[in-house]
Amino acid sequence: xxxxxxxxxxxxxxxxxxxxxxxxxxxxxxxxxxxxxxxxxxxxxxxxxxxxxxxxxxxxxxxxxxxxxxxxxxxxxxxxxxxxxxxxxxxxxxxxxxxxxxxxxxxxxxxxxxxxxxxxxxxxxxxxxxxxxxxxxxxxxxxxxxxxxxxxxxxxxxxxxxxxxxxxxxxxxxxxxxxxxxxxxxxxxxxxxxxxxxxxxxxxxxxxxxxxxxxxxxxxxxxxxxxxxxxxxxxxxxxxxxxxxxxxxxxxxxxxxxxxxxxxxxxxxxxxxxxxxxxxxxxxxxxxxxxxxxxxxxx
Amino acid sequence: xxxxxxxxxxxxxxxxxxxxxxxxxxxxxxxxxxxxxxxxxxxxxxxxxxxxxxxxxxxxxxxxxxxxxxxxxxxxxxxxxxxxxxxxxxxxxxxxxxxxxxxxxxxxxxxxxxxxxxxxxxxxxxxxxxxxxxxxxxxxxxxxxxxxxxxxxxxxxxxxxxxxxxxxxxxxxxxxxxxxxxxxxxxxxxxxxxxxxxxxxxxxxxxxxxxxxxxxxxxxxxxxxxxxxxxxxxxxxxxxxxxxxxxxxxxxxxxxxxxxxxxxxxxxxxxxxxxxxxxxxxxxxxxxxxxxxxxxxxxxxxxxxxxxxxxxxxxxxxxxxxxxxxxxxxxxx
Numbered sequence: 001x002x003x004x005x006x007x008x009x010x011x012x013x014x015x016x017x018x019x020x021x022x023x024x025x026x027x028x029x030x031x032x033x034x035x036x037x038x039x040x041x042x043x044x045x046x047x048x049x050x051x052x053x054x055x056x057x058x059x060x061x062x063x064x065x066x067x068x069x070x071x072x073x074x075x076x077x078x079x080x081x082x083x084x085x086x087x088x089x090x091x092x093x094x095x096x097x098x099x100x101x102x103x104x105x106x107x108x109x110x111x112x113x114x115x116x117x118x119x120x121x122x123x124x125x126x127x128x129x130x131x132x133x134x135x136x137x138x139x140x141x142x143x144x145x146x147x148x149x150x151x152x153x154x155x156x157x158x159x160x161x162x163x164x165x166x167x168x169x170x171x172x173x174x175x176x177x178x179x180x181x182x183x184x185x186x187x188x189x190x191x192x193x194x195x196x197x198x199x200x201x202x203x204x205x206x207x208x209x210x211x212x213x214x215x216x217x218x219x220x221x222x223x224x225x226x227x228x229x230x231x232x233x234x235x236x237x238x239x240x241x242x243x244x245x246x247x248x249x250x251x252x253x254x255x256x257x258x259x260x261x262x263x264x265x266x267x268x269x270x271x272x273x274x275x276x277x278x279x280x281x282x283x284x285x286x287x288x289x290x291x292x293x294x295x296x297x298x299x
Numbered sequence: 300x301x302x303x304x305x306x307x308x309x310x311x312x313x314x315x316x317x318x319x320x321x322x323x324x325x326x327x328x329x330x331x332x333x334x335x336x337x338x339x340x341x342x343x344x345x346x347x348x349x350x351x352x353x354x355x356x357x358x359x360x361x362x363x364x365x366x367x368x369x370x371x372x373x374x375x376x377x378x379x380x381x382x383x384x385x386x387x388x389x390x391x392x393x394x395x396x397x398x399x400x401x402x403x404x405x406x407x408x409x410x411x412x413x414x415x416x417x418x419x420x421x422x423x424x425x426x427x428x429x430x431x432x433x434x435x436x437x438x439x440x441x442x443x444x445x446x447x448x449x450x451x452x453x454x455x456x457x458x459x460x461x462x463x464x465x466x467x468x469x470x471x472x473x474x475x476x477x478x479x480x481x482x483x484x485x486x487x488x489x490x491x492x493x494x495x496x497x498x499x500x501x502x503x504x505x506x507x508x509x510x511x512x513x514x515x516x517x518x519x520x521x522x523x524x525x526x527x528x529x530x531x532x533x534x535x536x537x538x539x540x541x542x543x544x545x546x547x548x549x550x551x552x553x554x555x556x557x558x559x560x561x562x563x564x565x566x567x568x569x570x571x572x573x574x575x576x577x578x579x580x581x582x583x584x585x586x587x588x589x590x591x592x593x594x595x596x597x598x599x600x601x602x603x604x605x606x607x608x609x610x611x612x613x614x615x616x617x618x619x620x621x622x623x624x625x626x627x628x629x630x631x632x
Contacts, residue, residue: 228476
């Protein structure tokens with residue numbers, strides 16, 4: 001294939017044209033240049049196309065929870081590198097780098113919070129930490145909040161953004177899919193509600209486990225949501241993908257999610273849903289069943 | 300594909316072997332030739348044949364006792380390796396195949412139905428690959444669409460209703476990444492299977508017989524016991540995918556295969572696989588009948604054991620089994 005090779009000179013690199021930090025941001029979707037202050041006011045959504053920017057875990061918590069109500073739980077869990085994995089870098093080193101860069105211990109933050117004065121249990125995946133990927137720690141922390149929700153009989157809300165299962169823990173990451181789903185089965189049997197919020201992007205082993213098992217599933221506008229990533233699909237079928245493929249609106253159209261909700265309406269929507277889902281939560285499932293039996297039978 | 304070679308004369312079923320299998324095949328061919336010459340010329344070569352047979356046995360042992368992870372991957376994908384329906388046919392003449400997800404289609408990449416294993420009624424469900432191009436197009440190379448997983452779940456629920464234990468045979472490169480598969484909710488189908496399998500009220504025995512390709516494999520794999528054939532593999536991503544993403548170089552498949560710890564031995568050491576089933580010398584494809592007989596014996600034995608557990612205990616144990624999987628450090632508070 002040597003006739004394809006560029007023999008004389010390599011591509012010249014021109015300095016990348018970037019928008020100065022802080023003042024202006026370019027929309028990832030429609031390329032509109034947006035004034036940062038305005039963007040913040042709009043909860044980091046594009047005023048032209050409505051695209052929702054990827055935001056930090058703290059920003060997300062601020063947007064959906066009652067101010068100052070979040071109380072972090074299950075800190076201090078770190079990956080143990082079960083396989084001694086090394087690609088171009090050691091997994092252990094990667095973890096340290098991400099930890100330093102993001103100030104996070106792992107790719108999920110969990111805790112108790114209030115939404116509209118109602119107690120909830122919350123998990124927010126953090127895309128900045130290894131693409132929000134799920135290894136043992138994410139699986140364990142998500143399982144623990146599912147247990148918390150079940151035990152305290154509080155609604156569970158999980159905000160997902162993740163590239164999927166983490167390759168560096170291979171079989172352990174894969175099994176976290178079974179683990180979180182099994183924990184959700186029990187919670188569901190106990191009739192504790194679960195609202196899953198899918199944000200940009202949520203793919204792979206996270207969509208194929210807890211993220212798509214919500215009693216109600218909400219997606220942010222234009223979020224990329226799917227099992228296989230678009231590039232993998234394109235390489236497999238060798239065709240162009242249809243416009244809007246695997247975006248929230250596409251999923252809504254195909255019946256995979258309940259609704260597409262812009263960030264600005266998210267808290268209000270959650271309050272509304274919790275009003276219906278959390279009403280019967282005070283009593284245990286067993287008591288609820290008894291109540292039903294004791295109420296006069298309608299024929 | 301580069302590593303695969305074809306032998307055999309036109310008109311006879313072609314035998315395929317892997318690079319590292321070649322010395323064994325050469326020796327076996329030599330033995331066969333010698334025998335033929337002897338029978339034509341009516342001379343005795345028993346002694347020589349016996350010597351060569353001994354040598355072949357030693358050679359097989361030598362090669363197969365120190366396979367690299369990548370060689371294991373090649374064996375797990377061996378074009379002659381028995382697939383789900385091969386095992387089903389060998390294990391029992393009593394098989395009633397059931398079809399369809401009752402929603403959209405029947406997915407030929409997943410097969411399932413009632414199977415009589417000696418005196419036990421079983422619901423067997425497995426991925427199905429094709430043996431040649433035509434079959435592979437039909438079976439989609441064993442890569443299911445959502446309908447395959449929904450059919451599997453329908454059959455599991457059917458088994459639950461009639462208190463029949465479930466045996467799943469896992470052998471897939473992965474769930475199919477295509478437009479239709481995404482439109483019809485590939486992720487939803489997999490997630491639902493994970494959740495529903497975790498609370499199915501009958502025993503589930505999961506056996507990785509070939510390729511355990513990520514979520515597409517796990518969607519049939521949430522068993523009370525997870526077994527694996529000696530030369531099967533199981534990982535979160537294929538070595539090819541892993542090499543492309545982490546090494547940014549598709550040539551690094553051998554490194555990726557090592558790093559993923561995807562062999563039965565590794566996975567048993569890591570505590571994920573409950574039991575490894577030995578294969579005949581040279582792999583299951585060298586003696587499918589013996590492999591199927593061993594598989595049947597082990598399925599029978601395992602189901603006998605699981606039959607003693609009442610449904611509540613079974614589900615509790617199953618959930619705890621998966622809840623306990625994870626490897627992390629925790630700071631003491």
